[in-house]
Amino acid sequence: MEKETILVVDDEKEIRDLIGIYLANDDYRVLKAGNGIEALNSLEKENVDLIILDIMMPNMDGMEACMQIRKDKNMPIIMLSAKSEDIDKIMGLTTGADDYVTKPFNPLELIARVKSQLRRYKRLNSSAALEKNEAVIEVDDLLINIDTHEVKKGSREIKLTPREFDILLLLARNKGIVFSIEKIYEMVWKEEFFQSDNTVMVHIRKIREKVEDNPRKPRFIKTVWGVGYKIEN
Template sequence: MNNRILVVDDEQEIADLIEVYLKNENYTIFKFYSAKDALACIESTELDLAILDIMLPDTSGFTICKKIREKYNYPIIMLTAKMEESDKITGLTLGADDYITKPFRPLEVVARVKAQLRRYKKYNIFQKEPAPETVIIHSGLVMNIKNHECFLNDKALILTPTEFSILRILLEQQGSVVSAEELFHMIWEDEYYCKSNNTITVHIRHLREKMNDTAENPKYIRTVWGVGYKIEK
């Protein structure tokens, strides 16, 4: 079955362009120019990925993102015409997995979609198949990889798939420093990483907030400045 992708953008030329390029990759596209129609599709259609423009006439892409995350964990890529850091952070906070700033190259969108779908399929495999080490325990932190559950001091940590993947990598490589670039490639297998890409930084920040951890006095995730992140053994 072809992957089913939701595309929402009120700029018809952009939505149509994305549709053409993704259809060339044999994806099934559900394209909408308004949030109302997109929300109806989300409720009635099994989807594998969503591409959401932030600025829509009837509501924002942030609202759609939040609505999706109430029920589903498939990847979400946000489209933004702004370079403002706040837009990117807001999207990631609400559960988006990646963002693309307009104007963009259509082939970059295709590459990002493929990378997110690979990560999502890998995540689903983790859920269906026992991992070599099913449970990781560290300083009150318990991660059950098979069940995709995480607890801190017996309280459930509600993590997005991306946050779970980052924490899992750091736990599996306890004592070793993992760079942001390494994390990026291990999770998304994406060739479009660059030094200015702060996606990993934002996700690390959210993980720390959920774990009541801090960069200044870390108990779990420590920043090794200029190198990367690590969890001590």
């Protein structure tokens, strides 16, 4: 069986080597690059199954590299960054990354995330999914099809309004990140938020009524009191 290939992109050689050792111990084939330009060059020559991509690098940083990669490739990308603020995570994920790990990190946790992303990628890119050309996000038994704007829970189709779909998609694309009511409104409605506006809360309530078994004890959309809403990893 051919080994899966992981490209590790970081301007610090010590970090590249450390990650490489742990990946090799799990029987992955490891490629290394010191910046975004080197990473893009590697991708032209090699078939890569997953990329671990640092954000802060010279010549071409991780954000720019991620956007370039996403123009024609869809393998999983895990971003590394010394920044831990939610806004930095959001920026990383919205450029096309699948996961975000903050430095300093536990190498074993990083390897676990690599395995998780590869499993998910294989599942979503099975022959059936490729034939349908679907872009699907999974949250437990909830399936969100980005291309067709369909939401299914098990075999049951759930009818959402366009706004409800956009809110659910925003949270599902950024699992684990808490979005304030203001941020949700500005990103979905593309308008300035007014403090007295309860539009977002009304939409969240309606989404929960449609997707949750018990809206009073939500399994998908969690409330972080005093902060906002999130979907768990």
